[in-house]
Amino acid sequence: MIELKNIVVKFDNFTALHNINVHVKEGEFFTFLGPSGCGKTTTLRTITGFIDPAEGTVSVKGRDITHVAIEDRNIGIVFQSYALFPTMTVYDNIAFGLKVKKLKKAEIDRKVREIAKKVDLSDEQLAKAVSQLSGGQQQRVAIARALVTGPAIICMDEPLSNLDAKLRVQLRNELKRMQKEFGITTIYVTHDQEEALTLSDRIAVFNKGYIEQIGTPNEVYNHSKTEFVCNFIGDINRLSPEVSRALGADPAMHNYIRLERIHVNVEPKQSDVVLPGTVESMEYYGLYIKYTIHLGSQTIKVIEKNDGVNIYEPGQQVKVVLNPRDVMAYSAEEVAK
Ligand SMILES: Nc1ncnc2c1ncn2[C@@H]1O[C@H](COP(=O)(O)OP(=O)(O)OP(=O)(O)O)[C@@H](O)[C@H]1O
Ligand SMILES: [Mg+2]
Structure with missing residues (x-):
């Protein structure tokens, strides 16, 4: 479904990604895992269209989208810092993408309420300003906003890293449940190996701009291909x-x-x-x-x-x-x- 072929990304003289090859299947929960600075976000930003690779191609369902504009890729995005509009209501935050698409008011209303229910946001919370919500609630708003436009693909960059441990576990279970329910092809970035192991269908383990191994949680954990992977993925x-x-x-x-x-x-x-x-x-x-x-x-x-x-x-x-x-x-x- 999503294919990265021989992707190279450079920032001036620094090569951030060396020849990245990934093939994410339809409906798959695919995780980029690795230590800080290894190139996870850069790879994700290449898929979403914020970064132009020096070499290689990105394609979705066989269509080359390497040079397609961000807004034409139909990819939902959830960042670590949510990037919500803090003074707007929760409702307006979720409705934003639908308004941009110029949907009718009644249809926007139906979609916003439907998705809010799915992520457990009450009508009362929809009327609040985002700044009045807790971190976990804001996180749900960000997820709802990414899902509401019905993207075929969702990209999430450390979406749970600002939350405390208990909430992180609770939300990651919800995320997994929603992902399966909607059948959305998901690319998930984390440096937390436990999160990667519990959530993913497959994991790509990154190191210094290279992918060291791609495999199921059990493959990377019990059959680590390289010494780096065996050390990074668990004690x-x-x-x-x-x-x-x-x-x-x-x-x-x-x-x-x-x-x-x-x-x-x-x-x-x-x-x-x-x-x-x-x-x-x-x-x-x-x-x-x-x-x-x-x-x-x-x-x-x-x-x-x-x-x-x-x-x-x-x-x-x-x-x-x-x-x-x-x-x-x-x-x-x-x-x-
Ligand atoms: N806009 C940029 N200009 C210059 N260098 C950059 C830029 N963005 C990223 N880099 C460099 O590219 C490398 C990979 O960065 P990237 O953000 O992809 O890492 P990451 O794996 O997401 O790390 P983290 O877990 O800390 O978020 C790093 O060495 C970083 O300093
Ligand atoms: Mg990052």
Whole structure:
């Protein structure tokens, strides 16, 4: 549906995007994930039409839109800072795009009220000025405004980053529900890996103007293609050469294992490797417990489900159970590139 082919973007002498290739399918929730400055917003702005790429093409449903004006692309946009009109009412903010399209008053009214209901904004709130609303409510206004014109595509740039943690989780669930309900092809930008993993059908992981991997949440998390991806997408242990050897991994490689793949004091299964460790510290999260454990010359972190019975205290000797199959290995040269 949306295709970026060999996109290069330059700001003077600085190349912000090097040969970006992405193909977003119809109805897909597709996320650009990566650290600050890696080129997520620049890629999104190239799709929406704010940036003219030096090379490459953007097409939607096979039509080349690389040089089509922003307003002719039929793409809904939600930015981090909402870009709402603060002194106008919520109603007028949502109605704005429909007025620009010169729709009849009655039709505007019907559409505004319909979308407001979908994002849980009451009639009372519609009459208020945007500045009188909370951050989460303003966020819903921004989403309603982007959806009301019925775009086939919606682009969102860190739309939840100004909200507190609880509201962020609540709104992201709503976003996902609406996206599925409307079937809108969505491109979502975030630097929050948890947000990316929970929301996305597929994720593109960016680094320094390149895409390192495109895949489903499970592919990027459990089968990280590069060392950068494996480090960026969730917590992980780098294994010492000694522990690598014990697991039958090549100690010359950079070997990693995720925290939840390691277990403490369980009955080893076939092909598991058991190493003696000493608990250094534990963090109690309720749902799970995170341990830091001395394992030979290194410390590793382990996450165990909290079963309410097996809780290990600092100083305690434990059996650390690992499986060689869970090791993700990267060549040292690849890192130096
Ligand atoms: N208008 C501009 N002029 C010059 N350089 C720019 C411009 N816009 C972006 N850049 C540079 O391009 C690179 C990518 O920026 P971009 O805004 O795409 O990053 P990002 O991944 O969205 O980061 P963040 O998570 O901080 O929003 C950065 O190094 C940035 O400084
Ligand atoms: Mg950005």
